[in-house]
Amino acid sequence: MAIVELKDVQLNYHTKNGEIVxxxxxxxxxxxxEFVSIVGQSGxxxxxxLSLISGLLKPTKGEVKVNGLPVDGTTGRVGYMLQQDYLFxxxxxxxxxxxxxxxxxxxTAEAVDEVREMLKVYGLGGFEKYYPSQLSGGMRQRVxxxxxxxxxxxxxxxxxxxxxxxxxxxxxxxxxxxRILRERKKTVIxxxxxxAEAISMANRVVVMTPRPGTIQSxxxxxxxxxxLTPIQTREVPTFREYFTxxxxxxxxxx
Amino acid sequence: MRESTHSVEHxxxxxxxxxxxxxxxxxxLLLLVGFFGLWEISARYGWINAFIFSQPSKIWxxxxxxxxxxxxxxxxxxxxxxxxxxxxxxxxxxxxxxIMLWWSKFFSKVLDPYIVVLNSVPKVALGxxxxxxxxxxxxxxxxxxxxxxxxxxxxxxxxxxxxVDPNQIKxxxxxxxxxxxxxxxxxxxxxxxxxxxxxKVNVGLSLVGTIVGEFLASKAxxxxxxxxxxxxxxxxxxxxxxxxxxxxxxILYYAxxxxxxxxxxxxx
Numbered sequence: 114m115a116i117v118e119l120k121d122v123q124l125n126y127h128t129k130n131g132e133i134v135x136x137x138x139x140x141x142x143x144x145x146x147e148f149v150s151i152v153g154q155s156g157x158x159x160x161x162x163l164s165l166i167s168g169l170l171k172p173t174k175g176e177v178k179v180n181g182l183p184v185d186g187t188t189g190r191v192g193y194m195l196q197q198d199y200l201f202x203x204x205x206x207x208x209x210x211x212x213x214x215x216x217x218x219x220x221t222a223e224a225v226d227e228v229r230e231m232l233k234v235y236g237l238g239g240f241e242k243y244y245p246s247q248l249s250g251g252m253r254q255r256v257x258x259x260x261x262x263x264x265x266x267x268x269x270x271x272x273x274x275x276x277x278x279x280x281x282x283x284x285x286x287x288x289x290x291x292r293i294l295r296e297r298k299k300t301v302i303x304x305x306x307x308x309a310e311a312i313s314m315a316n317r318v319v320v321m322t323p324r325p326g327t328i329q330s331x332x333x334x335x336x337x338x339x340x341l342t343p344i345q346t347r348e349v350p351t352f353r354e355y356f357t358x359x360x361x362x363x364x365x366x367x
Numbered sequence: 368m369r370e371s372t373h374s375v376e377h378x379x380x381x382x383x384x385x386x387x388x389x390x391x392x393x394x395x396l397l398l399l400v401g402f403f404g405l406w407e408i409s410a411r412y413g414w415i416n417a418f419i420f421s422q423p424s425k426i427w428x429x430x431x432x433x434x435x436x437x438x439x440x441x442x443x444x445x446x447x448x449x450x451x452x453x454x455x456x457x458x459x460x461x462x463x464x465x466i467m468l469w470w471s472k473f474f475s476k477v478l479d480p481y482i483v484v485l486n487s488v489p490k491v492a493l494g495x496x497x498x499x500x501x502x503x504x505x506x507x508x509x510x511x512x513x514x515x516x517x518x519x520x521x522x523x524x525x526x527x528x529x530x531v532d533p534n535q536i537k538x539x540x541x542x543x544x545x546x547x548x549x550x551x552x553x554x555x556x557x558x559x560x561x562x563x564x565x566x567k568v569n570v571g572l573s574l575v576g577t578i579v580g581e582f583l584a585s586k587a588x589x590x591x592x593x594x595x596x597x598x599x600x601x602x603x604x605x606x607x608x609x610x611x612x613x614x615x616x617x618i619l620y621y622a623x624x625x626x627x628x629x630x631x632x633x634x635x
Contacts, residue, residue, distance in 0.1 A: 167541055186543075193541035199534055203556045213542040216552065264542065 115181075116300045117143040117166060117268055122175035124161055135161045137325040139175070143268075148294070148301045148337070150311035151319045152359065158326030159304040163270045166302065167191045179268060192266035192299075194274045198257035200245035206256055207232065207241040213264040224263070231259045235293065250278050251286045258290055262297065269294065271303040275310070287314065287343050295340075308363070312355045313343035320362050332359060421602040426610065429603040439611075445588035446577055447615060449505060453512020454573035458566060460513070461520025468521070469528040469554065470546070486522060490515045491579050498584045508580030508588070515576035516569040523568070527561030528554050563627045570619045578612070589615070 122139040125132050135158040143149050151159050164170040165177050168187040177184045179191060200209045210228050214220040232238060235255050245253055254274070261269060274290070275283040291314050294301055305311050311318050318332040336349045346352060373381070403423045409415045410422030417425070433439040468475040494511055501507040535553050544552065581590025589608045596604035 169537070169540060187540055188543050191541075193538075195534055195538060197534070199532070199538045201535070201553070201556065203559065212539070212552070216539055216542040216544045216548050 114145045115142045116145050116147075116179065117141070117302065118176070118178040118181075119162075119165070120176040120178075122165065122172045122177060124158070124165065124170065125173045134325040136165075136172075136327065138327050141319065141328060143300060143302060146298050146300055147317065148291075148303070148315045149317050149319060150315035151302065151304045151321060152306070152308055152311050152363065153321030153326065153329075154323050154363065155306075157321045157323050159321060160272055161326070162321075163193065163272050163302065163304055166268070167193045167270055190264075190266055190268075192261035192264065192269040194257060194261055194269065194271045196273045197277045198245075198253040200253055200256055200260075202245055204244075205241065206237060206243050206245065206248070209245065210256055210259045210263060212260055217264060219264070228259065228263050231262065232256075235259060235289075249282075251282045251289075254278065254286050255289065258293065262293075262299075266299075268300045268302065271301060273305050274303070276306070283310075284344060291343050308356055308359050309347065309352075310343075312352060312359070313337075313346045318355070318359060320359060330362060418600070419602060421606045425603040426606045429601075429607040430611070433604075433607065442588055442592055442608075443611065443615065445505075445585070446574075446581065446590065446612075447619075449508050449512060449580070449588065450570075450573045450577045450615075450619065453509045453576055454516060454569055456509070457513040457516035457573060458520055458569050461517045461565070461569075462524050462562070464517075464521050465524035465528060466550065466555075468525050469550070475525065482518065482521060486518045490518075490576070494579055494583045497580070501584075503584040503586075505585075507584040508577055511580035511583075512573045512576030516572045519568060519572065520565050523561060523565045524558065527558040530561075531557045559630060563623075563630060566623050566626070567620075570623050571616065574612075574616055574619065 119139055119141045122136055123134065124136040125134050127133075139162070151162065153159050161170065165172055166179065166184065168184045168191065184191075200206075201212070204212070207229070210232060211220055211225065214224050214228070229241065232241060235258075237252060237255060237259075240248065240252070245256070248256070257274075271290075275287055278286055287310060303311070303314065312332075312334055314337070315334055316337055318334060320329045320332070321327065322329045332355060334355060336351055336355075337346055341349070406415075406420070407423045410417040410420065430439070433442075468478065490511070493514055497507040497510045497514075501510060531554050535557065536549055539549055539552055577588070578590040578593075581588040582594050585591040589612045592608040593605050593612075596602065596608060
């Protein structure tokens with residue numbers, strides 16, 4: 114079942130100096146509960162693709178559908194995680210996690226209880242009244258994830274969500290985020306620069322061409338189907354083969 | 368004491384820090400006492416003309432007379448009241464106008480050169496206009512105080528609003544936030560530090576506006592006392608009023624600092 118569909122999508126940016134074609138002839142279908150990673154060079158339009166799916170941008174040509182319905186503006190039904198947690202320093206952890214619900218006017222007593230429960234389950238139980246600066250990078254990222262999950266999106270878009278963390282944390286936070294997303298049966302589209310990260314988490318890795326961005330190839334990552342965690346996936350012998358194949362493809366474009 | 372666990376060098380270091388702090392305080396005090404002492408002595412020995420320069424003892428007498436003969440508190444009340452009113456209205460109106468500029472890029476572009484020009488005009492020059500329009504009333508004094516603080520507030524707040532991290536705005540937009548929600552949930556709370564900075568600038572500016580307003584259009588207040596004292600060559604009254612003004616400005620400054628502490632503690 115297709116959850117996200119992009120058909121012949123094109124996106125042009127307008128600047129004073131002219132028009133830039135960021136994405137062209139882009140076709141992609143993502144199934145329910147699939148984890149798709151998108152890799153490509155800087156400026157290939159990876160993040161633009163996420164903005165289209167979230168409704169922040171409208172395609173110049175073509176169609177973007179989520180759950181079978183054309184995307185029209187941001188409705189908040191698609192969760193979006195940015196490169197940093199962007200927790201608000203003036204809000205407590207609980208209030209940060211409730212931000213999305215508040216904006217959507219869905220901050221009911223039950224919803225608040227659910228968020229409290231999520232905080233508890235994901236190891237932030239005692240931190241509800243803390244402020245973001247009092248938490249570690251990994252904890253902050255978890256709060257950001259809970260903030261996104263609180264509005265119960267069908268689809269989550271992750272835009273290099275671990276890039277602000279150091280390598281050690283990146284692996285462990287990645288491990289946790291993937292576990293949480295699988296538990297909650299989410300469909301995920303993640304943009305990253307890190308080929309190993311892309312393979313270790315995804316069912317499919319989409320390689321994009323440089324601008325104007327379109328899909329160069331799609332790699333089916335069979336080793337993640339067995340339910341291995343990202344770190345376990347990295348230990349499977351065939352992991353390297355995927356890595357080399359994708360790395361070579363990206364390198365050709367360089 | 369825990370000091371016993373410190374090394375000898377560390378104890379010495381701590382002691383030197385304390386000594387230095389005490390020395391700074393003592394010197395500050397000496398400077399103050401020396402200044403007034405020298406002033407008093409110079410006047411008594413006739414090195415300076417006490418009629419023109421007045422002298423601390425006469426200033427004290429003038430202050431006490433002002434206090435006991437009943438109208439010191441009235442004058443202080445007027446000045447403080449006018450300043451606080453001008454400050455409040457100027458700051459609030461400035462913030463509201465800055466929000467309007469943030470809301471409409473078009474208006475902010477249109478109005479930009481006018482705001483720059485208004486900011487560079489010495490607002491004091493508008494004083495006589497206010498007097499003609501509003502009469503020699505408290506309204507004219509407050510108008511003066513507002514005109515001095517409002518433009519600076521608009522500029523500071525508008526700049527502050529524009530410096531809010533665009534990614535924080537993107538975040539709330541992904542949740543489907545309207546423009547009003549972007550304003551309430553991100554732009555305004557993120558600009559609280561700018562707001563406090565604006566308050567600090569404004570409290571001083573409003574006092575300037577009030578005093579100038581009182582010079583021009585008042586029968587009461589410290590500004591009026593200064594002008595009146597000058598006209599009747601009662602320099603002790605002038606100096607006493609200036610010193611009282613000093614006290615008022617310090618108190619207002621610390622009042623704003625107190626508000627800042629409250630805001631900071633409330634926020635984090």
